Amino acid sequence: MTPETSAKFIQITAIGFIGFAILWATAPYAGIDVFAQTMLDILDWPYGDKGPLTRSEMWLSSIGAGLTMAISVMLLGIVVPAINSGDQRIVRVTIWAFVAWYIVDGVGSYASGVGSNVFFNTIFLLMILLPLMLVRFDNKPARK
Numbered sequence: 001m002t003p004e005t006s007a008k009f010i011q012i013t014a015i016g017f018i019g020f021a022i023l024w025a026t027a028p029y030a031g032i033d034v035f036a037q038t039m040l041d042i043l044d045w046p047y048g049d050k051g052p053l054t055r056s057e058m059w060l061s062s063i064g065a066g067l068t069m070a071i072s073v074m075l076l077g078i079v080v081p082a083i084n085s086g087d088q089r090i091v092r093v094t095i096w097a098f099v100a101w102y103i104v105d106g107v108g109s110y111a112s113g114v115g116s117n118v119f120f121n122t123i124f125l126l127m128i129l130l131p132l133m134l135v136r137f138d139n140k141p142a143r144k
Contacts, residue, residue, distance in 0.1 A: 006135035007083040013127045014075035021068040027053055027061035036061055045116045075128075086137050098128050 001009075027036035033053065040057060041047055053061070075094075082090035102125045109117035 001131065001134040001136060003083050003086065003135055003137060006131040007080045009131035010075055010083065010128065011080050013131075014072040014080070017068055017072040017075075017124075021065045021072065024061055024068065025065035027065070028058040043117050043120060044114050079132075083132075083135060088137055091132050091135065095129060095132050098125055 023035040024039060025036075026033045027040070037053055040053065040061070079090060079094050082094075102121055106118045106121055109115065109121070
């Protein structure tokens with residue numbers, strides 16, 4: 001995959017994550033929290049057995065949405081330009097950062113009894129890792 005194609009995939013994914021984060025951030029706001037409630041219900045099978053969000057769910061959703069937004073901004077502002085300039089170090093660190101997130105989030109989700117979240121995390125991980133791992137910098141000198 002060319003750096004340009006990889007950067008475009010990451011850019012599209014990051015923009016999608018920003019939209020997701022904005023909708024997830026509605027969790028604490030009664031009346032506009034339909035997406036957040038639905039998403040949390042889908043992530044925690046079986047679907048349809050969830051009542052109103054608890055205070056902890058609203059609070060942790062705010063934290064999760066904020067972190068998702070921050071990661072998306074870093075992808076757009078640091079990772080995409082790094083791919084375009086051939087900075088392989090930033091690409092490697094980004095891969096390791098997402099693997100670390102996946103392990104911590106996945107183990108915690110499973111231990112909390114929400115193993116279905118590991119499935120969704122795997123989709124998100126692949127959306128980021130595939131363009132990063134498949135990029136070929138053959139035509140561009142690597143920055144040190």
